[in-house]
Amino acid sequence: MEGAVAKRKVLSSGLTVSQKVFVRSRNGNASKIVREHYLRDDIPCFSQACTQCSELYQSDNGTVISAVLSESPSSLQSSNIGRHYVLLDTNVVLGAIDLLESDSVFFDVVIPQTVLNEVRNKSLPIYTRLRALCKSDDKRIAVFHNEFSSSTFVSRRSAETINDYNDRLIRTTASFYSDHLKSTGIKMIYITNDKNNLELALAESLDAMSLEAYIGLLPNSQELLDLLPTLRTDFSRSGTKLKFPDYYSTSRLLGGIKNGTLYQGIINISSYNSLEGSISVSSLPKPLLILGSENLNRSFSGDTVVIEMLPRDKWKKPSNDIVDEETLGSSENADNDDPESVISDRERRLLTQEAVKAQTSGNDDDRVFPTGKVVGISKRSWRSYVGQISARSVDKTQSSNATRSVFVILMDRSLPKVRIRTGRAKDLVGKRIVVSVDSWPANMSHPEGHYVRTLGDVEDKDAEQEALLLEHDVEYRPFSKNVLECLPKEGHDWKVPEDLNNGDPQLAKRKDLRHKLICSIDPPGCVDIDDALHAEKLPNGNFEVGVHIADVSHFVKANTAIDQEGASRGTSVYLVDKRIDMLPMLLGTDLCSLKPYVDRFAFSVLWELDQDANIVNVSFTKSIIKSREAFAYEQAQNRIDDESQKDDLTKGMRYLLALSKKLKQKRMDAGALNLSSPEVKVHMDSETSDPGEVEIKKLLDTNSLVEEFMLLANISVARKIFDAFPQVAMLRRHASPPQANFEQLNEMLRVRKNMAVSLESSKALADSLDRCVDPNDAYFNTLIRIMATRCMMSAEYFASGNYSYNDFRHYGLAVDIYTHFTSPIRRYCDVVAHRQLAAAINYEPLSIIHRDKTKMDLVVKNINKRHRNAQFAGRASIEYYVGQVMKNAESLEEGYVIKVFSNGFVVLVPKFGVESLIKLNTLTQSGAAKFDEENFKLTFTTEAGEEREIAVFDRIKVQVKSVLDEMTSKRKTQLVLV
Amino acid sequence: MSRFEIYSPEGLRVDGRRWNEIRRFECRINSHPTSSDGSSYVEQGNTKVLCLVQGPMEPALRSQSSTAQGSLIVNVSVTPFATVERNKRPRNDRRIQELSATLTRTFNKAIVLKNYPRSLIQVNLQVLALDGGLLAACTNATTLALMDAGISMYDYISSVTAGIFDGQTPLLDLNTIEENELGFLTVGVIGESEKLALLLMEDRVGMDSLEKVLAIAIAGSHRIRELMDIQVRNYGKHKVAKLANQ
Structure with a gap:
């Protein structure tokens, strides 16, 4: 990058314009960019003590700017500085954002625009946090647009690097403030962690200091020092041995990606083996493997990395081993230091072709997998992590509170240990703590981080729950x-207006359906009732069926704060004993909830169905309803079954049930899949709220009654909104699974059971799954369904413009178009669908945020992620409680082998829905075993000396107990083979 | 999320302007006196457009002549070096064709064409640099060049773009970065009135915010008309002085 001399031109209205000229390289091409840059004199300093800037604060088209920096800021008694503001450098913001957010330090802060831009380029999440901080009144943080202010802007010198230039811009701002505030007696302290910059600032006689020095001057410095990020101290290359190869230079990476010798992608590290990563590369049909810590080269799972393919002789099979951080010796990969052979670009490209060949060849003998190594990291996925201090790394004999380095083991097993420095290591042992990662220099075997806060004791219910939410990135703070x-x-007193003709044009468009016999059927204890139904027989013999959905979009208007919060949460999260709402309680459980006996606003889908449940016509309307009764599934079932009940409501329910059965049959005929997952429910003891027992969820007819009509509503709505908004309709698709996903399952079935599942269509798959029956084992079919489910693609939300109509298909439900409409209280997709449907029926215009394709893409991406995280969090919560249940009850159960490695195998216990690994070294002393990969069979000698054979699909007896994992302090179920 | 803060909470845009400020506007009239009957050069920020007008003249083709009124042809060409990535556009580029069609339609109504039966007026526009607001700059350049050529017009057509940020804040006179991020429209205003000779919107602007956007765009166009008018009058004075000297 090169700077150019910018000429300035004075414009009439107190504006000066200059040109910003720089060279940008994107895709390896250099291109010259010229941008205009306007300098102005009307940017205030934001200090309340300043009198010169007072007339510059004015409301400007709704954005009100006012002086935020306090007139009497805090002062440092211990030094000669006194009252002061602080100005932060980029490295301080990036490293110490946690500190900045704490409410005991950093008030009256100036963030120069230069810093803000640098932060934004480096890390968008930190930028968002910083911006949120600027908004809050009590922190008093001001953003000063120094690059637009004529008094603080300086042009870039020729041959000045961008970093030096930015540093100079920031220093100029600091010196401007010192001069500007001289009359008020308030000093401006410039805080930077960059040594060179600090020296330069001191040379320019600014009040500058490092973050550590500043914190040291504060009265509460002791607690704050722990929160400091570890500074990357410059190390001499010759002195310390490099543990990892250096990354390539940026230009080499960009050039390599452009000419096809390097690849970029998101790395995914196996949760079974922390030394095996895989990465999807567009030019290869299957993911590329990255093996060994040296090749992984400091990447975290989820990072966007640049990789280089390894020469052919280093291609390997994916390991059939299980490697945990704990089993890692220090001397692994000692053989990797052979002098690197030089490969030309041409050869590298040939290598790619070979790799494609190797991945597609069906020949089992030479099935090698191309491997690669990480040569650069484009984007870190670092966030805050939850973990606990490794007790082994704490020296218990030392009594002083001196700061020491300790290791933190993260809960996510695919991540490495993090080294932090703390003075309270002993207090923190046995606690769940949050740490954040700062850096991973090449001479360190582990990344460096710093302590953020303590959640509580390990195994404490609240701490574990919070940890779980943090780990899955679920926003759980109060609204x-x-x-x-x-x-x-009106709060809870809000009511549907008495007078429907009160002049509100939208109210007039609502249909009054209060006379219909509507009821809701939900799980017992459900408070957020978002759907209700009714059915009645029409004179012509057809049925009128209505599905009524809580009208959330009436209360949550687009682009309001509540809407943005809902969009960012994306979904409610259901844990075993806690619900994290997407929308505030007042809406979810009261105003929107279709409670019985009261009037509520609803969005209704009304069909006329014939005797065979074919749709004769469908209409959509906003409505007012009054639910007659809220049933639990079982209650509803009993009422339908009770022949003495002859009232109209029960009749309606019977119609619904009959129709739903026909709908289900039609769906099954079309090839809808009946998949399984080992879902369990944890019963809580109502008094102690301790988990009592675990039970597999039961399904009643009424469950499927509700489900069928919800599906029907979703499909009808999907068609309608796609019709109205072909580009941006919010839909949900489920892609057909790629053949490759089923390869292993099919191979196992063929070898072990002489069965197969077909993938030709969802119908063929459904039928072939039905055929996978073991006459001696009723559970076998369910087991295959569970395993097939795992081979499926996951369903995803999308905006209709991103796929062609053929790809809209929902494979699992066997329908051509689908969306989510029926649970707006707990899913954001449904809220969007509601708004789009409301616009489609001309109820109200659609907000721009749901009409703009790029904005919709952002929404969709977020809700997909949130949906996934919510599922994982829910599962992890069940896992935790199952672990708690087991603590008191060990038992002998039946389990199935579902995966075999060369040094262990995975067993699923249907009764508890848990699966766990049984490692070979717990079974046999010698560790010797014969692994027959083709037949998925493992033969070994047990400690008792008898020979045992374990193969996939075997039914075995295992002892189930719960143990506390020493490494992660997670309670998990352990299975012992008997 | 965009790479830039399009409109910061402090009320400043990517290039340091406020919401209602137009970019640097500079124009010259009669920039190429020898090679054309009328010419102009317009810079709106970093968008630079050169306009040459030939005519009124006898059309080369019979089909171009009409006894009732004159005919107008507008050609636009974007130079390969106008954009950041150097690329040559074919003459029949769809966007360019649409642009010339839009300009033709606008000026068909602005020129008193019935004064020029059996004649052809040809407008050639060269885009030298492109940084947003292409149609607006072309419209302004054409207005000035037509005036220079002495072709009778009803009034100035002055043009500017305006977009909407987050459905809340209208932004006036967008540059490329902003154009890529926001929904925007281009207006061409007739003289000092609030009548529109041109309104082009290629992506969406919410119904509820349209009024705000239009209001600021019209105000911006008036400002541009003033700046053009100063230039035209200066040039006129200069020309009269020159004639008087002779």
């Missing part, structure tokens, strides 16, 4: 004030 202000002022 903010802005959000709550969007709720109706």
